[in-house]
Amino acid sequence: MAGLELLSDQGYRLDGRKAVELRKIQARMGVFAQADGSAYIEQGNTKALAVVYGPHEIRGSRSKALHDRAVVNCQYSMATFSTGERKRRPHGDRKSSEMTLHLKQTFEAAILTQLYPRSQIDIYVQILQADGGNYCACVNAATLAIMDAGIPMRDYVCACSTGFIEDTPLVDLCYVEEAAGGPQLALALLPKSEQIALLEMNSRLHEDHLEKVLDAASKACRDVYAVLDRVVRDHVQEVCTLLGE
Amino acid sequence: MAWVRLSEAEKVYIAHGVQEDLRQDGRSCEDYRCIEVETDVVSNTSGSARVKLGHTDILVGIKAEMGTPKLERPHEGCVEFFVDCSANAAPEFEGRGGEELGTEIANTLYRMFNNESSLDLKALCISQAEHCWILYVDVLLLECGGNLFDAISIGVKAALFNTRIPKVRILEDEEGSKEIELSDDPYDCIRLNVENVPCIITLSKIGHRHVVDATLQEEACTLASLLVSVTSKGLLTGMKKVGKGSLDPESIFEMIETGKRVGKAVHVSLQEILNKEESLGKQRQKVGFLG
Amino acid sequence: MPGDSRRIRGPEESRCPLLYALPESPQAPEQARTEPRPLYARAGLLSQAKGSAYIETGGGGGGTKVLSGASGPREAERRDGPGLRGARLVCEFRWAPFARLGPRCGVGTALERELSLALQESLEPAVRLERYPRAQIHVWVLVLEDRGSAFASALSAASLALADAGIEMYDVVVGCALSRGPGGCLLLDPSDRDEGRPKSGGCLTLALMPALNQVCGLLCNGEWTEESLSQAVRLCMEGCHRLYPVLQQCLVRATKRKISVPQSGPA
Numbered sequence: 157m158a159g160l161e162l163l164s165d166q167g168y169r170l171d172g173r174k175a176v177e178l179r180k181i182q183a184r185m186g187v188f189a190q191a192d193g194s195a196y197i198e199q200g201n202t203k204a205l206a207v208v209y210g211p212h213e214i215r216g217s218r219s220k221a222l223h224d225r226a227v228v229n230c231q232y233s234m235a236t237f238s239t240g241e242r243k244r245r246p247h248g249d250r251k252s253s254e255m256t257l258h259l260k261q262t263f264e265a266a267i268l269t270q271l272y273p274r275s276q277i278d279i280y281v282q283i284l285q286a287d288g289g290n291y292c293a294c295v296n297a298a299t300l301a302i303m304d305a306g307i308p309m310r311d312y313v314c315a316c317s318t319g320f321i322e323d324t325p326l327v328d329l330c331y332v333e334e335a336a337g338g339p340q341l342a343l344a345l346l347p348k349s350e351q352i353a354l355l356e357m358n359s360r361l362h363e364d365h366l367e368k369v370l371d372a373a374s375k376a377c378r379d380v381y382a383v384l385d386r387v388v389r390d391h392v393q394e395v396c397t398l399l400g401e
Numbered sequence: 402m403a404w405v406r407l408s409e410a411e412k413v414y415i416a417h418g419v420q421e422d423l424r425q426d427g428r429s430c431e432d433y434r435c436i437e438v439e440t441d442v443v444s445n446t447s448g449s450a451r452v453k454l455g456h457t458d459i460l461v462g463i464k465a466e467m468g469t470p471k472l473e474r475p476h477e478g479c480v481e482f483f484v485d486c487s488a489n490a491a492p493e494f495e496g497r498g499g500e501e502l503g504t505e506i507a508n509t510l511y512r513m514f515n516n517e518s519s520l521d522l523k524a525l526c527i528s529q530a531e532h533c534w535i536l537y538v539d540v541l542l543l544e545c546g547g548n549l550f551d552a553i554s555i556g557v558k559a560a561l562f563n564t565r566i567p568k569v570r571i572l573e574d575e576e577g578s579k580e581i582e583l584s585d586d587p588y589d590c591i592r593l594n595v596e597n598v599p600c601i602i603t604l605s606k607i608g609h610r611h612v613v614d615a616t617l618q619e620e621a622c623t624l625a626s627l628l629v630s631v632t633s634k635g636l637l638t639g640m641k642k643v644g645k646g647s648l649d650p651e652s653i654f655e656m657i658e659t660g661k662r663v664g665k666a667v668h669v670s671l672q673e674i675l676n677k678e679e680s681l682g683k684q685r686q687k688v689g690f691l692g
Numbered sequence: 693m694p695g696d697s698r699r700i701r702g703p704e705e706s707r708c709p710l711l712y713a714l715p716e717s718p719q720a721p722e723q724a725r726t727e728p729r730p731l732y733a734r735a736g737l738l739s740q741a742k743g744s745a746y747i748e749t750g751g752g753g754g755g756t757k758v759l760s761g762a763s764g765p766r767e768a769e770r771r772d773g774p775g776l777r778g779a780r781l782v783c784e785f786r787w788a789p790f791a792r793l794g795p796r797c798g799v800g801t802a803l804e805r806e807l808s809l810a811l812q813e814s815l816e817p818a819v820r821l822e823r824y825p826r827a828q829i830h831v832w833v834l835v836l837e838d839r840g841s842a843f844a845s846a847l848s849a850a851s852l853a854l855a856d857a858g859i860e861m862y863d864v865v866v867g868c869a870l871s872r873g874p875g876g877c878l879l880l881d882p883s884d885r886d887e888g889r890p891k892s893g894g895c896l897t898l899a900l901m902p903a904l905n906q907v908c909g910l911l912c913n914g915e916w917t918e919e920s921l922s923q924a925v926r927l928c929m930e931g932c933h934r935l936y937p938v939l940q941q942c943l944v945r946a947t948k949r950k951i952s953v954p955q956s957g958p959a
Contacts, residue, residue, distance in 0.1 A: 184691050188544045190456055191489070196690040201444065205543070205690070207489040215492065231488050231495055236539040237446045237462030246485045248496075280488040280495070282543070284460065285443050508806035512913045516894070625817075627910070637921055640896075640912040641810070647817035647906035650929060654922050661918050 162321050162333055170332055171200075178316070178328045178376060179289075181383045183296070185304040185391045193305025197297040200330060201287035206297035208305040210277035226272035230259040232294060234283040255291060258354055262295060262315075262344045265353045268308045277307060288331040289317045291356075295344050296384060303388055311346040312384055313353055316376040318343065318369055320361060325372035341369055345377040405617045412622045416608040425618065431663055433614045438555065438674050440563035442689045447536075448564030451689070452556040455616065456546025461556035462539045465566045467581070470526065470533040478525025478533040482510040483540070484553070490545040499542075506540070506553060509601070513554070513630040513639040518597045520561070527569050532581065534566055547616040550628055554601040555671060561598055562675050565590040599630040599638045600671070602664045604656040606648060611656050613663050627656045631664025633672070725879050728868060728931045729755070731938050733848070735856040735946035743857025745942075747849040750839050757836040760849035762857040765827035778821030783812040784832040785846060791838045807843055814847055814867075814899040814909025820860040829859060840882045841869035847899045847909065848939060855943055863901040864939050865908055868931040870924050871895045872914065880931050896921075898928035902936040 167174055179200030188194040193208035214221045221227065232255040233247035246252075263279060279301070281294040295315035302309060318341045319326040319333055326333060334340060339361040344354040361369065407415075415425065422429050434455035443449040446462040453459075471479055484506040486499025494502075514520060525534040538560070540553050567590050572580045605615040605623040615623060624646025630639040637657070642648060648656075678685060731749045738744035741761035748757045768780055785808040811833065819829070831854060833846040847867030855861060871882035872893030882895070894914015900907055907929075916924070 182691055187690055188456075188458065188489070190544055190546065194489075198689075198691070203443075203689075205489065209492050229495075233485075233487060235443075235460070235462065235541050236483060236485065236537075237443060237449070237464055240445055242464045242466065242537055242539075246487070278488075278492050278495070280492075282487055282489055282541070284541075285445055504802065504805060505809060508802050508809075511802065512806070512911075515913050516915050518915060635918070637916045637918065638913065640910055640921070642907070642910040643813055645813070645816045647901065647904075647908040648910075650905065650907055650925065653907060653910070653925060657918055657921060 162319075162336055162338075163324060163326065167324075169326065171330060173328075175324045175326050176372065176375070178379055179330070181296075181380065183300055183384065183387045185300050185387065186395075191305075193301045193303070193307070195297050195300030195304055197293055197300065199289055199293045199296070199328070201285060202289055202293045203284040204290070204293040204297040205282045205284060206294065206301040207280045207282075208278065208298070208301045208307070209280075210305070211272040211275040211307065212278075214274065214276045221274045221276075224273050225269040226267070226274075227276045228260055228264050228267060228269065228279065229276055230256050230263065230279045230281070230298075232256045232259055232281050232283075234286060234290070238283050238286045255294070258291065258356065259294060259298065262313060262354045263298065263302070265351075266299075266309050266311065266313045266346060267302065268310065271308060286331065288329050288334045291315065291342050292317050292328075292344075296380060300384060300387065304391075311348050311351075312381055313344055314347055314377040314380040314384060315342065315344040315354075316373055316380055317341065318373040318376065320365060320369050323365075325369045327372055327376040339369075341373055343370070343373040343377060345374060347378050347381040350374070405621050407618060407621045411618070415619060415622050419607045419610050419612055419619075422610075424612065425616070428614075430610060430612045431659060433551075433663075433667070434616075436552075436555065436670075438559050438671065439688060440559050440675070440678055442687065447566060448560045448562075450556050450559035450563060452552045452559065454546070454548060454552040454555075454614070456544055457548060457552045458542075458544035458546075459549075459552045459556045460541040460543060461553070461560040462541070463560050463564050464537045464539070465534050465564065466537065467527070467532055467569075468535040470530060474522075475530035476526050477522035478535060479522065480514060480520060480536045480538060482507045482514075482538050484510075484542065485540065486542045486545075490542050503542075506549065509550065509628065509639075509641060510538075510553070510557065512641070513599050513601060516638050518636075519599055519632070519638060520597075521594055524591065524593070525566075527581070528571055528579070531579075532571075536564070545617070547618075547620050548603055548614050550601040550603050551614060551667075554599065554630070555667070558595055558598045558600060558671065559675060561593050562595045564593055566593075567591075597632050597634070597636075599632045599636075600664055600667055601628055601630045602660040602667070603628050604660055606644075606646070606652060606656075611652065611659065613659065627653065627660070629657060629660035629664070631661055631668075633665065633668035635661055635665055637661065726927060726930075728880055728935055731845075731848075731935060733852060733939055733942040735852045735942055736949060741853075741857075743853045743855070743859070745849045745852035745856060747845045747852070749841070749845055754837060754839050756839045756842050756845050758833060758842065758845040758849045759836055760831065760833045760846065760853040762829065762831045762850070762853040762859065764829035764857070764859065765824040766830075768826050768828040777825060779819075779824035779827040779829050781812055781816055781819060781821065782828060782830050783808050783815065783850070784830075785811050785835075785843075786833070787835045787838060787842075791835045791842075807846075810843070810909060810911050811846065811850060815850060815854070815865060817906065817908040818851060818861050818863055818865045818901055819854060820862060823860050829854070841897070843867065843897050843911070844869035844899075847897075848935070852939060852942065856946055863903045864936070864943070865899050866902055866932040866935050866939060867897060867899045867909070868928045868935065869895065869897045870928050870931070872916070872920065872924065880927055893920075896924050896928060898925060898932065900929055900932040902933050 183197040191207045292315035339359040342356045437453040447465040448463040484503040488495040604611045605626040625644035628641045735745045743762040844867035851865035896912040899909030
């Protein structure tokens, strides 16, 4: 699009944010009563819903059971009306399968699976509205849902996407910024121990800039952690009040 | 369908309660659970609605796209239904597990809308035999707490009410080639007339009586159900029997009568809510899933 | 191919010829019909299937011809369905590609899947599924020619095939269809002309077990008022009761044929 700059000279992006600002995050835990754990998150215009069932006995073939750990089973799907152009199939295409695998990898690193041998934990994530940062919103929502289900984790898993334009890392990309085609880095971090659960990069980025971008991404993840922590504490307080303790 | 295992004693308990017109949560046989409806929850769509009926949660999104009309109906647009039973609702729906239920619900929706008066498809036509609007109605099942058909039909009606289709003009060149121009003004749009859009009422037979709005436990005790599709004026646009059991003809007549009565009441309250939301306009606080 | 002067090229843009077809001349409206058309039924005609049936209705000018087969009970595929104490009934309903007017109309569409499911739900109340635990019974129906009320004939044919296969049932399922004309008159057992009318008020198909007087299947669409719908259901039930003796006779004849043939080959 002619005349649409991703980063203006004054340092403002398309939606008026500065380069290091995150979008507004609103989240809620315990959205559905029938699932073991559920959470809903809104990062700007991206809306994601995560539901956790488990730990329970392995469904289907018993051969998939691991004798010392739990199996983490994920599914990522996007609603057909979530994107600007209607999607024909909610899940099952390559992109969704790839995201599913990434989610599985991320949460196998974070959940204490040794506590539940021979069982299965299901994490289902649904994107209701896609406006950039889909994977990151999913990871954040899934973290909250796992907490809601009471499954022990090593640490929160916070994710944020980062881009790089005109020597400045841009944090928490929206759809237009993602579609512009520059380098994008998605980082899923365990904030307290500063360990990386998943790191994924697209396009081309010079090695010299990598450190800068990674630092910006880590800082953004720690900001996300602050927000999620607040949400969890508020929720626990609310539940305790309702229980009358 | 996500199911619940009940013992024989529990089934007998529920059946006896229904006999006395008292259900597990204190409702009578013709009462609905609390229904929450909210429109315009997803911004990428032409219209959307969210319905929460007890533990059943449905999200409906409508996208209007331009296409060519069907061959045998060149002056009408068309409506396509797609139901996605997501894994959120039940772990059995993971992968392709929810497809069977999804196609069954979509086929029922097609049947109920397959008549002249439900939706004015002629309003969706842009130019005969060449261009028309195709409405893709996508239903997303988020949580399954019994009575899916009712919730989905209420959601579809609310989403259709909320749909805004941009107005289109056809410009003709000198050579005769046509160009389509979409109006830029976001408020210049066509709204659909949902007066005659039907709602499906499910009447489940438990013992010798029938109940409206069955929960998962009550559905496990049901032998047979009758789906009746009623418009706000009391016209019946479709009927279908589902379930493994058979129905007595007298029960069918009773069920039709109940369905018509309950259906009209549902339409009245739904229209009230939709009008209230419409009157609030821009000031309405959108709650969505955060409330 | 470029520069091929011998081949005559067709037009670049082509449209379906039906767009330019002359509109059909208006037909005289049918009077209300309260009796189903004459029906011919025969069971046990296929040697490969365990049970089979053929039904033809209508008669002069082409009628609806439906063929059905049943097999089972066979061992079920292992599927952990809670609460499934009896057999699984798997039904398939298909139109032959040449069955209806218009190119491949209705074949492989969602309508076939919907009718297969409706067929299963209508036959399940009639079959004694609890007598065959962990088994699977297959029923398939093929509509060879569809001149109206195909699904109703399919219901009757499928239940005849099940009975012919020796599967225990409570009663034979009889199917009857009805359509409502534009003037509101009710037409029992409509021909395809009546069903396909654009301004028809609606269609109703009913499956009944006449001896028990229980409705096991009901499918209807169109616009109805409560009174017209109740009247339509009653008419359909009467039609089913009229067709019942024909189906019973057909089963008796088929059994006699089986007994009189000496025991040779698979029985």
